[in-house]
Amino acid sequence: MIVVTGATGNIGRSLVARLLEEGAVVRALTRDPARAGLPDRAEVVRADLGEETDLTPLLTDADALFLNLAAGGGEAASRLIDAAAKAGVRRIVLNSSLSVTDTPADETNFIARNHAALERAVRDSGLEWTFLRGGNYATNALNWAPAVRESGVVRDPHPGAQGVPVHEADLADVAAVALLDDTGTHRNQTYLLTGPESLTNAQQVAAIGEAIGRPTRMEQISEDEAAEAMSGPHFPIEAARELIRLFGESVDAPLFPVSDAVERLTGRPARPFAQWARDHAGDFS
Template identity: 65%
Template sequence: MIVVTGATGNIGRELVERLLAAGVGVRAVSRDPERAGLPAGVEVVRADLTDGADLGALLAGARALFLNIAATGLEAGALIEAATKAGVRRIVFNSSMSVTDTPADEEGFIARAHAAAERAIRDSGLEWTFVRGGMYATNALQWAEQIRSEGVVRGAYAEAVGAPVHEADLADLAAAALLDTTGTHLGQAYVATGPAGVTMAEQVAAIGRALGRPDVRFEEISFEEAVAAMERAGAPRVAAEDIIRYFGASVGQEALVTDAVQRVTGHPARSFEQWARDHVADFR
């Protein structure tokens, strides 16, 4: 049995499908099981990982845990401790490329939260693998309403560059680590990226091409306007500032591109163009 947190999220849904295809039992965590919409054969358990409830029953009989701290309110210590007590042997953690194993990890909100979880997992004595995702291609979903209604995406840095990683590739990496029987992936921190650097403006244009709308474009706004927009969407201000500063620092730089997806899964990382084609329905 493998417990999947964040099972109804973009990565979680893909991961659940892979684990089911491999023939392993899956226990998915959801605040609202009736609306989870997960495949038949998944044990969907009602739990709110942010409320301090007893987690023993959730983890009973599980051999591995996929941990996504987006589902734990950025505080994963209680769940990691509960996993250790419940006899879970392995944690695969959906971490962040912002973690660098240097003192800089304490400087940013996102890096600090993920680095703390990584330390807790290492200290637990359990087997572990970290999947340090970079810029998520799914971040572009935040533009859906702007694209539908206006065909204009407003953001702080049109030339901010990254190598957006497809959620399917992150799920492939996590599945490989969770299903590993040889120890190949134990103690590894995989930095996962897409196959090439793409600017924000280029991402928007790629979505336009997938939609058959060449008029879709990116329009630059100020740093403060971009922070305010993220706050309105529900992001804490400190996180919004960290993210937008990170984007600003990338302007004029070469995006970090790794071969982690290829090395672990045997297939090339999916491009942002492919991601846009896969998500056409989300922008219509």
């Protein structure tokens, strides 16, 4: 059995479907099973990972765990790692971040620091592990959806910032390969996952316009304006400023090179952003 955290999230939903296609037994964790809308073949279990409860029963009879920091935060993730060890889970596949570099620089970056700490906790658990370091998720572009629907104008401090956006279905496909590995090929391996091409923010917005059949464009604003808009109860403004400054560094060149890991692990090329935009055209219309 494979337990999937964040089962109704962008990666988790695709992963549950992919694992079921492969004939796996899946236990999908979600805060609200009644509204999850997951396939009937999945065992959908209520789990509010933020609650101070014993998480071990969620992992009973499980062989592998897909762990996503976004599913409940760092404290919940650490408790899940401990519970996995107690329950006899053999393998953890962790959805980590490209920002982790395995250098002292990890402690100076908000995102890297959190994911690096979680990677250390997984290593220290003694379980088998695979780290999937993704970044610049294509789904980040969904933050532009309200502006695209309202006016077709997206306001951003760095229209020329370059990224290598990766489709959530590719992340799910790679996670499935690692979770289903019965040869040890992916045991204690780290993979850097990107899309197949580098694109600026402005080019991504233009691709969304092509997918929905109407003009879209990007208009530059200040970093302070962007940080105010990005921050919220669960994302401090200082973290938002740090992230925006990091994006600014990618105007001259992408922060991360294009990786071929998706193709190497799945046997097919990573999906381009234009396909992602077509797949999500309804979100922008």
